[in-house]
Amino acid sequence: MNILVNDEAREVSASTLAALVDELGLKGARIATAVDGDFVPASRRSHLAIAEGMKIEIVAPMQGG
């Protein structure tokens, strides 16, 4: 499956968002996810099926003003 993760093209085998997070080595990490511009809570990641061309954003704590 070809998708965009943080604007980077990737070919992934994960079928759900939860599996994708796992595949990227971010399982258990302090992150939040959005798919095609919409927030997906951690509790819904395992129900969200990855589809071709999806735009996925994965964010984490960062310095801010």
Place this chain on the structure above:
Amino acid sequence: MKFYGTTLSSPLMLGTAQYPSPEILASAVKAAQAGVITVSLRRESAGQKAGQAFWSLIRELEVPVLPNTAGCHTVKEAVTTAHMAREVFETDWVKLEVIGEADTLQPDVFGLVEAARILTSEGFKVFPYTTEDLVVAEKLLAAGCEVLMPWGAPIGSGKGLNNVFGLRALRAHFPDVPLVVDAGIGVPSHAAQAMELGYDAVLINTAVAKAGDPVAMARAFSLAVEAGALAYQADPMAERDMAAPSTPLLGKPVLA
């Protein structure tokens, strides 16, 4: 003054960006005795995991965090960012920024009011980054905001309080609303001035982070905020245009 029912340990809110190193950031937060630290969200790269290291650092500081929606230019982006921040930082506090103009980073107050209305209805405690405009302030309060954060000057400019009259008018109009000067403060005297006007807190980032010695500057801001708050409580004298001798003239010898 309470911010959504919470009394802060200090009226100094400190941003965490642009420090020379994580160690200096941590030392500056301690030297400032910051009551709140602001944080943000950015893309996490699978390899580097920079966000996880930063998360550990802020947890160790044990200071309440206020996540921002910095860099958001639309209502949708800001609302989605707020949702992600609530999950990541486990707080319903959000410093709401909807930027309307790139050169001044002036808030898009129309988008700000709309985003504030959405977020307060969803249980967020919104700290809106706004201008000193009284009408916008009224609309933000009507939208459910219980704190207002007018700018002093454009973000990162260090120009201080550009519109003292406007900030004073805001204070006078909303005596019971917690008010924070956010953005534009460059030196401790600007922060003291904001507190002398009766503001409840100031939010500072660049002025500390970009100082030659951020830790010393953090301490300087801490002292300035304390001095300004004490001065406001002490009820400053009225300004006047003409001189008035402070030494009594009565009993002055005639020597001419």
